[in-house]
Amino acid sequence: MTRIIADISVSLDGFVTGPDPGPDNGLGTGGDALHTWAFSDDPDDRRVLREATDRSGAVVLGRRLFDVVDGPGGWDDTTGYGAGEVGRPAFVVVTSSPPGSVRLAGLDWTFVTTGLSDAVTAARERAEAASSDSGNDLDVVLMGGGATVGSALAAGLVDALTLHLAPVVLGAGTPLSTGGAPRTLVRRSVTPTSTSTHLTYDVV
Template identity: 40%
Template sequence: MGKVIAEISMSLDGVVAGPGTNTEHRLGRDGDLLHTWMAHGNEVDHQVMAGFFTGTGAFVLGRTTFDMGIDIWGPDGAFERPSFVLTHRAAEPRVQGKTTFTFVTDGPESALAQAKAAAGDLDVVLMSGSPIDQCLQLGVVDELRIHLVPLVFGAGVRLFGDLAERHIALERTDVVATPTMTHLTYNVVR
């Protein structure tokens, strides 16, 4: 059975979307700066990005990430794997190319169970702040990958916002540093 991996780009002050998220600024004001490494990084950054899909059988994302990304991802849906959208708003599954987005309204446990079933022996990647926070709170994340952007926002949507009552021990297993990024990998200690 594969691992449950939480993977996200984050500023030094824990922001995963800039302030003022809305339909015009889907990642908040200047939030796109958190992801420029994916397209404009160096060869090492591109190798890290390719690893995002290696061994991944399914994705779990939040509704906000889906709403902000669906137009950007284009007609193929970008992921080419089953993707489960954790949401409070029910919707019919949406097929875009090789990507099927299934909307899950009955909680993170259900989204994760469906993603694991779809992934088989491959990994499930959690790729938005809310599902990551919820699954860390539940104690079901095996690995945490943070793509640390050398930027301080000061305000915005922060990762780890719902973990005030829980301490999570981590063991660093890898660090990849490039001129513009630090890619950190941790095992979650249980």
């Protein structure tokens, strides 16, 4: 069964980027510390990353994050989805207007201009098709940015939330949540490592 999983790294004070993020500084000042775990040699970090990549049938991201990963300093052969782990799911971008061109033309991009709910629906269809082709249950992963994940949680679109809690206090940046209706979470797993605490919750 395809689930919708929000998966994002966050600081101890609740930020998913540092201050002043932008196309040339995607994670903001100091924000690189949020993703140290993704490049760690710790076997538990590697396992968490591999399992997340393996379950990805389709990935949803917002336009600002797309502009970062597709920009000149964005993803390449070593820093793409899964930080070098094998995996090329379909990518669905929520945007008000599709870009004129795409640098990462080797990836499967779909641009949805009718809102987040429609983007999640499109991603679910892609993930279900990938599940059928592979014979494995694959999920939709909401990778960010923070506004996309926060909006999906507020709209009740998320089945599970995975947080990679980095041991850093950024003081400012892009918050994971800016309000919305309360959501009850049921903890499924906790994996502490030297670089992060990986937390997974069911959203009920």
